[in-house]
Amino acid sequence: MNAQQATGPLSVIRGDVEEFLFEEAALLDAWRLDDWLGLFIEGAEYYVPPAGSDEDVDPDTTLFYVADDYFRLTERVKRLKKKTAHVEFPKSRCRHIVSNVRLLGGSDDQFDATSNFVTFRSKGGRTETYLGHHLYRLCLVGRDIRISRKVSFLDTETINDQGKVSIII
Amino acid sequence: MAVQMSVEPYVVEDSKRGLFRVNRRVFVDPEILERERGLIFDKCWLYVGHETEIPRKGDFLTRKVGGRELIFVHAKDNVIRAFFNTCPHRGAMVCREKQGNGKAFRCFYHGWTFNLDGQLVARPEAERYSQDIAAGTHDLVPVPRLEHYRGLYFVNYDSAASDLNSYLADAKEYIDLTMDQSEAGMEVVGGIQEYGFEANWKLLAENSFDGYHGMPTHASYFDYVVAAGGQMGGIDAKLSEPRALGNGHAVIEYGAPWGRPVAKPVPAWGEEGEETTAAIRATLERRFGKERAYRIAYHNFNMVIFPNLVINNIMAITLRTFFPESSGKQHVKAWTLAPKDETPAMRRLRLRNFLEFLGPGGFATPDDCEALRLCQQGYQNLAAAGWNDISKGLGQESQISTDEEQMRIFWREWDRRMSGGTE
Numbered sequence: 266m267n268a269q270q271a272t273g274p275l276s277v278i279r280g281d282v283e284e285f286l287f288e289e290a291a292l293l294d295a296w297r298l299d300d301w302l303g304l305f306i307e308g309a310e311y312y313v314p315p316a317g318s319d320e321d322v323d324p325d326t327t328l329f330y331v332a333d334d335y336f337r338l339t340e341r342v343k344r345l346k347k348k349t350a351h352v353e354f355p356k357s358r359c360r361h362i363v364s365n366v367r368l369l370g371g372s373d374d375q376f377d378a379t380s381n382f383v384t385f386r387s388k389g390g391r392t393e394t395y396l397g398h399h400l401y402r403l404c405l406v407g408r409d410i411r412i413s414r415k416v417s418f419l420d421t422e423t424i425n426d427q428g429k430v431s432i433i434i
Numbered sequence: 435m436a437v438q439m440s441v442e443p444y445v446v447e448d449s450k451r452g453l454f455r456v457n458r459r460v461f462v463d464p465e466i467l468e469r470e471r472g473l474i475f476d477k478c479w480l481y482v483g484h485e486t487e488i489p490r491k492g493d494f495l496t497r498k499v500g501g502r503e504l505i506f507v508h509a510k511d512n513v514i515r516a517f518f519n520t521c522p523h524r525g526a527m528v529c530r531e532k533q534g535n536g537k538a539f540r541c542f543y544h545g546w547t548f549n550l551d552g553q554l555v556a557r558p559e560a561e562r563y564s565q566d567i568a569a570g571t572h573d574l575v576p577v578p579r580l581e582h583y584r585g586l587y588f589v590n591y592d593s594a595a596s597d598l599n600s601y602l603a604d605a606k607e608y609i610d611l612t613m614d615q616s617e618a619g620m621e622v623v624g625g626i627q628e629y630g631f632e633a634n635w636k637l638l639a640e641n642s643f644d645g646y647h648g649m650p651t652h653a654s655y656f657d658y659v660v661a662a663g664g665q666m667g668g669i670d671a672k673l674s675e676p677r678a679l680g681n682g683h684a685v686i687e688y689g690a691p692w693g694r695p696v697a698k699p700v701p702a703w704g705e706e707g708e709e710t711t712a713a714i715r716a717t718l719e720r721r722f723g724k725e726r727a728y729r730i731a732y733h734n735f736n737m738v739i740f741p742n743l744v745i746n747n748i749m750a751i752t753l754r755t756f757f758p759e760s761s762g763k764q765h766v767k768a769w770t771l772a773p774k775d776e777t778p779a780m781r782r783l784r785l786r787n788f789l790e791f792l793g794p795g796g797f798a799t800p801d802d803c804e805a806l807r808l809c810q811q812g813y814q815n816l817a818a819a820g821w822n823d824i825s826k827g828l829g830q831e832s833q834i835s836t837d838e839e840q841m842r843i844f845w846r847e848w849d850r851r852m853s854g855g856t857e
Contacts, residue, residue: 313795315625325782328625328770330795332786340658344797349654352804389807422532423628425765428803430795 273372277410282378282403283366285410290361293433298342301433305412306404311338313430316419320400330430345433352431357388359432365398373405375413382417384434386427393427395434396420445849446821447842452829454842458816461634461809466852467761473851474741475500479581479588479601481743481755482506482516484769486585486621487533492550495533497767499589500757504577505529505539506587509550514582516589517552517574528574539574548574584613585620586753603680605739611730612747615696616773617721622753623785627768629794633806635742635764638756639844641802642744643686643736645674645835646826651805655791655798656691662790663701664691673733674835682740682847686835690734692749692791695784696773697731703783710780738840740847750788762810768793 285304292301305311313331314322324332333341344350362383369377377400384395402414417434424430444466446455460466480500487495487506494507496519503519505528519527521541528541528548538555540547547556552574557563579590581598583606588598595601602609613620641647649656673689693700697714699707711731718727736746744754754768770788772781791798812819824845827837 315627324785325778326624326785328623328627328785328793329789330627330793332789334786336662337658337786337790340661341797343661344654344658347654347657349657350801351651352800389811423630424794425628425630428629428631428794429800431800 273374275370275372275376277368277373277376277405279366279368281410282368282401283363283380285403286363286366286378286380286399286401289412290363293361294359296356296359298345298433302339302342305335305338305415306406308335309338309412310334310414311341311433312414312416313434314416314418316424317422318418320418330424350431352429355388357386357432359387360385361434363399371403376403377401378403382434384432386432395427395430397434444852445845447828447846449829452825454824454828454838454845456822456824456845458813458820458822461636462761462813462816464761467758469852470758471501473854474848475757476591477595477851477856478741479590479595479598480741481739481753482580482587482589484585484622484753484771485514485582485587486619486774488514490535492535492537493533494529494531494536494539494550496527496529496531498757498765500591502577502591503527504589505574507550511551514580514587515551516577516580516587518577520575521546522554522572522574523557546572552576584609601681602739603683604677605679605683605685605737608679608685608735608737608745608747611733611735612745612751612771614722615718615730616775617717618773618775620751620771621774622769623772623781625769627793628766629768629803630759630763630765631803631807632763633803633810634761635756635758636844636848637806637809638754638764638766639738639742639744640841641806642746642754643684643738643840644838645676645686645688645736646838647802647805648836651801652791652798654801658790658797659691664693676833676835676837676840676843678843679737682844682851683738684840684843685735685737686840687733687735688835689732690748693787694731694734694748695750695776695780695787706779707783710777738844740844749791750784752788752792 289304311333312324312329314329345353348354363380365381367379371377379398379400381398386393397419400416401412403410404413442457444457444460482499483506488508491508491510494505497504497506505517505519507515509515519529521528523544523546526541526543528539538547538549545558549555554572577589578593581588583598583602676686678684697711699711715731718730734748738744742755746752751771752768756764756766759765772784789796793799824838824841827833827839833839
């Protein structure tokens with residue numbers, strides 16, 4: 266799941282990516298999941314490897330928490346909007362803090378970026394904290410940045426305190 | 435002097451009226467947890483790990499089992515051993531890595547070094563120790579009992595416990611059904627899921643083979659199964675059998691709509707999934723005959739080996755064990771097993787199939803944990819509402835997997851042991 270070498274021109278700068286990731290965080294904070302899904306291109310993937318994983322972890326040989334292809338990502342969004350997604354009904358309050366955004370290079374067709382995150386999930390009298398870094402594979406569709414892969418690496422050794430990854434972190 | 439027993443029983447079974455109830459105090463009372471530690475976790479066989487997690491000589495891992503920190507190691511003589519992870523000198527945890535491979539364990543505090551058999555082999559200024567100290571005094575302490583069945587290693591902290599083989603009793607039949615999926619053997623696939631949540635450990639034992647909650651709790655998962663092309667109702671909808679397996683172990687065996695990497699495909703897997711699973715079914719038939727091959731390929735089961743090992747052979751195989759951190763909090767460890775000789779495509783499919791339902795990011799497990807957390811919160815009302823009901827199916831002519839007989843089997847054994855009963 267590592268960054269790739271650039272093969273063509275890249276017309277975005279770091280600040281563009283940062284703005285995009287702030288917008289993504291705002292959509293997730295507001296539970297605007299359809300709009301959030303709209304940031305992904307068809308065929309995109311979303312991963313959360315086991316807590317404490319290195320970046321070279323492989324979903325084909327390791328048991329992740331989340332390894333969504335586009336179909337399952339779409340289904341995840343559908344599910345989270347239902348009352349029968351009991352863990353998120355009533356909805357938790359989420360606050361996605363994004364920082365240390367770096368553009369790792371690539372071309373307009375495919376470029377990589379990373380950010381640090383702290384995501385707070387509050388519900389039922391307690392607040393759970395997820396912390397780590399995201400690794401994005403992005404592309405330009407027209408003038409818009411879109412996601413073709415998002416991987417969220419958690420720093421904690423386990424999720425004994427959080428218990429689940431029921432939100433998009 | 436007679437000890438005054440609590441006036442309230444833990445478990446009440448009134449078979450005449452078909453009523454089975456569990457006192458909610460057993461989920462919240464710290465004194466009951468202390469009794470459980472002594473009468474259950476210190477007496478029963480507890481799952482440690484699978485041999486394929488430490489396949490080579492020198493492989494080791496550290497793991498907390500039943501409140502003890504252990505080192506689980508594949509020694510030079512090819513024997514798998516387990517030691518308490520504490521230095522015989524001052525008690526520091528000797529091994530601090532989660533897993534690795536090495537020739538020795540070295541406690542960094544004073545530099546005592548132990549070989550893979552746990553023997554002290556070096557320490558600074560060794561000449562300053564008396565020659566009269568008996569050999570072995572300063573070795574790592576091995577666990578009292580470590581035994582295995584088909585690669586599954588269990589520890590028992592009671593040196594007088596009966597052997598694992600007789601303890602597992604008829605649960606072995608279902609371990610066999612799992613391990614027989616591949617001629618090459620089964621292995622734990624990379625990674626462990628470790629998570630915790632605020633619910634008493636026994637609630638997860640119940641939940642792990644509770645057929646009754648499936649439809650209401652997991653409606654959103656079944657929506658997904660239908661969207662992915664699974665047939666609701668599916669094969670063998672009538673197959674639905676809870677069974678007592680001895681010593682408090684129980685299982686439900688049933689048909690279900692989801693795909694099984696061995697060897698029941700769903701349309702979403704495409705032609706390749708169809709072909710690969712057909713080939714696996716043919717191999718199973720050659721090895722075991724039609725009937726057993728069919729059972730291995732199509733039948734699902736959820737099994738609890740008392741007190742806290744779950745083997746669920748469903749849309750993937752999950753091994754799950756869980757321990758109390760307190761009355762109201764548990765820590766869960768979960769793995770998946772897969773055939774050693776599986777094709778990369780099937781392995782990929784299996785891991786993704788696991789995640790559609792299971793684990794902290796699945797479409798079902800988080801809702802289970804939420805339900806159990808709500809139960810635990812609800813028990814704050816126990817002074818006014820003091821009993822759980824586990825009566826479904828009691829007194830009926832036959833039992834089905836959505837009844838609660840399997841849970842009653844768990845509770846009868848729990849009650850027996852908590853009342854001082856031994857093996």
